[in-house]
Amino acid sequence: MYSYSDFDEAFVRARVAQFTSQVERRLDGSLTEDEFRPLRLMNGLYLQLHAYMLRIAIPYGTLSPHQMRQLAYIADTWDKGYGHFTTRQNIQFNWPKLPDVPAILQALADVEMHAIQTSGNCVRNVTADHFAGAAADEIADPRPYAELLRQWSTDHPEFQFLPRKFKIAITGAPNDRAVTKAHDIGLRMVRNARGEPGFEVIVGGGLGRTPMIGVTVRDFLPEADLLPYVEAVLSVYNTLGRRDNKYKARIKITVHETGAEEITRMIEARFAELRPLFGGNDQKLLAEIREAFAPPAFRNAPVDAYDAFYKADPTFRSWADTNLSAHRNAQYAIVTISLKAHGQTPGDATSDQMRLIADLAERYGHSDLRISHEQNVILPHVHKSDLPALHAQLVKAGLGTANVGLLSDIIACPGMDYCALATARSIPVAQELATHFEALKLEHEIGPLKIKISGCINACGHHHVGHIGILGLDRAGVENYQITLGGDGTEDATIGDKTGPGFAYTEIVPAIERILRAYLGLRLEPSETFLQAFRRVGMEPFKQALYEAEGEKDAA
């Protein structure tokens, strides 16, 4: 993976020194909170409901075992022994104390990590397909481009005060695992007629209070044009974006108000101005970065032991069926370690689990780790012969849950258990859904299903693109949960439709059960997934199951 250059190292250390002094000045009264708040946010430090929260970037979701161990050390030394992996491939610590934060940032800098640009109206952590460099369906590893974008956007003087935050996602595969169509800029690798790789550029996607699927402004962008083109998009947005109204300030609104055709024209015009200013140094840098992402030295060894174990051991087979994905090397598999044990908080890992995962990555995974936006940990390169031993060790640590892609593999934002913006809780709803369906033993029968829960309209839990989305709101002083159905975060991105009135906290799990029992009753065959069935029959049968069976008494 990429290692910091002297420039990166000096920049991050300088920021730590600056922030250390800023914290000192806040604590001695030289800085007021109004002066300090933007400074702490620039360094990822929020004040939440019960405590401060530090958000640390994991660039394009890639992490080394060494870095994972340092996160465990930080969790034990300055927090409560765990960390929370988020839907933007970041990690959040929920209990740091202000005087300790400089030491935490120093410890992060020691392993080439930081919390810069994890807040504020700037280009945030660039996210990528968590199977990058390993997936069988990939055109090219998207991470070198993501790293190029990270270097370009870090402290970019023109883009530190955008109208609003700006999120870029990139995938190298046609099967979109990075939700590119719901980002400010989504980049999808494609090939042109000559077979050359480039990007489809999607602009103006986003969730939040005004969910929109992005529009394609360029079907094929040659890879050498990436930086000038992205800079052109940012530049047009920086000029047109609505600074007068926070709720209309994201680029999705700019695209909507300007029109896809006109904004495309403006981007292309700006691109024509910028392109000649890029003299090729970005391409030299890209070539250097690419070397850092060279594939590991894959082992060539028999996989018979895996095949035999798969046939013999039903627990292992169940896990292999859900948690493994196809690797481009047929002897290898991509392992998703579920951070969704039934009843646990989605995305949380204890420091012991982090250390074990780091050890396993070194022993079995070519020292490569990924964090997915679905809040799981990935070992992208595991030789199949090592899978039985790996699985056994995961199970012992409570990390062997066989549920990836199933009902209990829920995305949930922190909600009102932590977040100051939340209007309702989301974590306990996720916990209750997982344990309830585990008790009913229905999860495997229901099959592939993505439930996504947000605790407010800002949609950090991606509820709009959940097959079943749940949005927690405050309705007259009580928690109320609105359901959407039919959302999809893949290359066929779709915003889900609202079912109707929401449900109280104690009624939301039974409501989801009614939806899923209706699905089991109407699907044509077990292989017809919930999403396929919804697309075939539409909303009506689910509405009936939700509202008519119970009368209107539960509906608020």
Place this chain on the structure above:
Amino acid sequence: MSRRFTPKIVTANRLREGDVVYLTADDRWSPFHHEAELIEDEAHAQMRLLHAAAQKLVVVGAYLADAKPGARGPEPTHFREEFRTRGPSNYNHGKQADLAS
């Protein structure tokens, strides 16, 4: 006739630790909601909020929250403020752990 004033308490987070605290009638910052001063008068509420906001080296983000009288003292009326008296529901962290007797 003007609407009746909903009673308030002053709450904030401690600058250094981030902990939730409540302003008492004798000018302390207490971790307990029931020790807060229940303010029944709008003008007095504004004075107490100014007093709280002036303590820049002690607390951050002071605001007035609705409350009601209870057996032990003021009680929150909204679930958000109720959560702030306890801590998160997924772990025994925060006040519910730190102040358990």
